[in-house]
Amino acid sequence: MMDLASLPLETAREMFRRMVLIRRFEDHLYALFLQGTVPGTLHQYQGQEAVAVGVCTALHPDDLIFSTHRPVGHFIARGSSPRGIAAEIMGKAAGCAGGKGGQMHLTDISIGAMPSNAIVGSNIPIATGAALGFQLRGQNRVAVSFFGDGASNTGAFHEGLNLAAVKVAPVVFVCENNQYGASTAISSMLRITDIADRSAAYGIPGRVVDGMDVLAVYQAALEAIERARQGDGPTLLECKTYRYTGHSRGDPGGYRSREEVQRWRERDPIPHMRTLLIKERGLSESELESIERTCQSEIEEAVEFARNSPEPAKEETYRHVFAEGQ
Amino acid sequence: MSTREMTMVEALRDGLRVAMRSDPAVFLIGEDLGVQGGFGGGFTVTLGLADEFGHARVMDTPISEIAILGAAVGAAMVGMRPVAEMQYGDFVFCGMDQVVNQAAKMHYMSNGQVSVPLVLRLPVGASARGAQHSQSTEAWFMHTPGLKVVCPSNPYDAKGLLLAAIRDNNPVIFLEHKLLYGGKGGRKESSAAARVAGVPEEDYEIPLGTVSVKREGTDLTLLANMLMLHRAMEAAEELARRDIHAEVIDLRCLVPLDMDTLTTSTKKTGRVLIVEEDNLTGGWGAEVAARLSEAAFFYLDAPITRVAAPDTPTPTAPVLEREYVPSVERVVEAAVSLLAG
Numbered sequence: 001m002m003d004l005a006s007l008p009l010e011t012a013r014e015m016f017r018r019m020v021l022i023r024r025f026e027d028h029l030y031a032l033f034l035q036g037t038v039p040g041t042l043h044q045y046q047g048q049e050a051v052a053v054g055v056c057t058a059l060h061p062d063d064l065i066f067s068t069h070r071p072v073g074h075f076i077a078r079g080s081s082p083r084g085i086a087a088e089i090m091g092k093a094a095g096c097a098g099g100k101g102g103q104m105h106l107t108d109i110s111i112g113a114m115p116s117n118a119i120v121g122s123n124i125p126i127a128t129g130a131a132l133g134f135q136l137r138g139q140n141r142v143a144v145s146f147f148g149d150g151a152s153n154t155g156a157f158h159e160g161l162n163l164a165a166v167k168v169a170p171v172v173f174v175c176e177n178n179q180y181g182a183s184t185a186i187s188s189m190l191r192i193t194d195i196a197d198r199s200a201a202y203g204i205p206g207r208v209v210d211g212m213d214v215l216a217v218y219q220a221a222l223e224a225i226e227r228a229r230q231g232d233g234p235t236l237l238e239c240k241t242y243r244y245t246g247h248s249r250g251d252p253g254g255y256r257s258r259e260e261v262q263r264w265r266e267r268d269p270i271p272h273m274r275t276l277l278i279k280e281r282g283l284s285e286s287e288l289e290s291i292e293r294t295c296q297s298e299i300e301e302a303v304e305f306a307r308n309s310p311e312p313a314k315e316e317t318y319r320h321v322f323a324e325g326q
Numbered sequence: 327m328s329t330r331e332m333t334m335v336e337a338l339r340d341g342l343r344v345a346m347r348s349d350p351a352v353f354l355i356g357e358d359l360g361v362q363g364g365f366g367g368g369f370t371v372t373l374g375l376a377d378e379f380g381h382a383r384v385m386d387t388p389i390s391e392i393a394i395l396g397a398a399v400g401a402a403m404v405g406m407r408p409v410a411e412m413q414y415g416d417f418v419f420c421g422m423d424q425v426v427n428q429a430a431k432m433h434y435m436s437n438g439q440v441s442v443p444l445v446l447r448l449p450v451g452a453s454a455r456g457a458q459h460s461q462s463t464e465a466w467f468m469h470t471p472g473l474k475v476v477c478p479s480n481p482y483d484a485k486g487l488l489l490a491a492i493r494d495n496n497p498v499i500f501l502e503h504k505l506l507y508g509g510k511g512g513r514k515e516s517s518a519a520a521r522v523a524g525v526p527e528e529d530y531e532i533p534l535g536t537v538s539v540k541r542e543g544t545d546l547t548l549l550a551n552m553l554m555l556h557r558a559m560e561a562a563e564e565l566a567r568r569d570i571h572a573e574v575i576d577l578r579c580l581v582p583l584d585m586d587t588l589t590t591s592t593k594k595t596g597r598v599l600i601v602e603e604d605n606l607t608g609g610w611g612a613e614v615a616a617r618l619s620e621a622a623f624f625y626l627d628a629p630i631t632r633v634a635a636p637d638t639p640t641p642t643a644p645v646l647e648r649e650y651v652p653s654v655e656r657v658v659e660a661a662v663s664l665l666a667g
């Protein structure tokens with residue numbers, strides 16, 4: 001187990017801050033959705049923060065992440081601005097994708113976050129291809145593909161992992177097993193307990209990771225990313241986690257029990273990390289409260305910015321269908 | 327410029343070689359492309375390229391169309407210029423998500439932050455292999471914004487368009503008709519049109535978005551691509567013997583489409599006959615007919631007419647396939663009745 005004491009204090013504090021930022025941001029976005037400010041849909045990340053933050057903290061600046069229909073956590077963990085995300089989700093011109101993407105299609109290449117992908121499993125071969133590009137170019141970069149438990153049953157998962165394995169591609173596959181594909185329990189769609197076991201079929205390492213423990217995720221990610229960077233090929237990490245909310249807006253989660261949700265909430269990664277920071281690193285209650293307040297005001301400022309941003313010009317509909325030139 | 331007689335296979339191979347020499351970002355990805363003692367792809371186009379460029383840049387993959395297409399998308403997004411091959415064009419449907427949902431939409435969804443400069447080579451057309459190895463799939467891609475669609479009829483165009491496609495910053499679907507390959511050796515098509523042409527060995531590009539007027543005429547306009555261009559040219563010869571002078575235009579690029587040239591010709595001749603090997607309903611000809619009727623309705627002396635494959639899967643038996651693929655006779659017959667009408 002990774003010991004919190006061995007982490008630079010600034011890293012530990014930043015991991016906590018990003019998890020808080022994700023949680024508060026997602027909670028705030030849900031409130032906005034209920035007020036009718038958010039068009040379309042929301043797929044939220046509350047409960048899974050340790051996975052995004054643990055993995056992204058282990059990356060280098062020029063590495064790339066490939067996210068999913070549930071991208072806010074990954075983008076915040078990678079360092080994207082809440083302003084651009086809030087504006088994108090509210091359909092504004094200042095959005096990180098100019099309003100063309102929306103909640104499921106965030107892009108921020110300035111921090112190495114490629115377009116998030118709303119087709120389950122599809123980013124797996126795409127991240128593999130990016131990694132092959134790094135390999136062909138002789139670049140010392142790593143690609144990370146995030147996907148859910150449901151994606152592990154797609155053909156893209158099988159084809160992508162196998163291709164990555166045979167080409168020894170510098171890619172890390174992060175399966176966030178949040179127990180449900182929409183309303184369907186993954187346990188009813190698999191005859192194995194651990195998705196990580198599937199790695200054996202491709203001759204690559206697979207690891208089960210406690211996805212509610214940011215330090216455990218960070219340590220596993222560090223090892224997998226280092227392995228990829230050294231030219232030893234892909235790893236499949238299965239992070240066992242839980243989404244507190246429904247699959248998307250308006251899903252009250254009637255397919256799971258209150259007790260089950262409560263059991264997972266008791267293992268919430270944020271208070272856990274908070275306690276560790278106090279007990280093991282001597283941070284004071286007031287320091288942590290200050291971090292939390294700063295997160296809250298950053299989010300409120302970002303939402304206010306998004307609210308005041310203009311809508312995209314109608315002409316934007318026709319831009320960027322094709323890229324210019326050669 | 328030194329010019330050499332080349333089949334389309336040789337011209338395509340030469341185009342790939344030129345592109346790979348001039349840009350280290352270009353690499354090939356697909357099944358059986360570079361295997362020692364193997365085929366050089368479905369139709370020998372990549373034969374020998376691994377000797378010059380190595381197996382990293384002539385990348386053989388498992389039989390995994392989703393992975394081939396997805397990896398090409400991902401590599402393109404990080405600045406590579408992949409040329410992906412489906413062994414048969416029909417197999418693209420196994421990975422269609424990667425073409426339609428991914429390649430075509432990445433630039434748009436990201437508001438221009440990423441682009442996907444890839445070429446997807448698809449061998450198409452009926453060649454006695456049955457319903458799953460024969461389709462002409464232009465319309466599937468024309469209907470998806472964000473994809474360019476190229477479909478050459480001869481070796482010279484094939485090389486120049488391929489080089490332009492590889493250097494374009496967008497996903498380009500590059501259709502190659504199996505009966506136009508003129509491949510040599512064991513995989514030569516027995517029924518191939520086997521045409522060769524003088525092709526410059528140098529680097530040259532034919533701009534995407536161009537059509538090519540292959541024959542000038544005044545009585546009607548024949549619009550065709552790939553193998554059907556050759557049927558249209560033969561039909562034009564026969565029609566000339568009957569004192570009917572057809573203009574023949576090669577739609578070597580369907581997206582973007584040079585509507586100006588098509589409209590000018592339509593206004594000149596007043597009659598349009600479209601010759602296409604894809605299925606009639608919703609084929610590329612339907613779109614071209616609709617656009618021309620909007621652009622030149624008052625210049626038309628007869629309804630825009632299509633000679634196309636029927637709305638059936640491609641049959642295999644030679645007699646059935648001959649019934650399915652538009653013939654020179656059908657083109658002549660349709661042209662004559664257009665003139666009579």
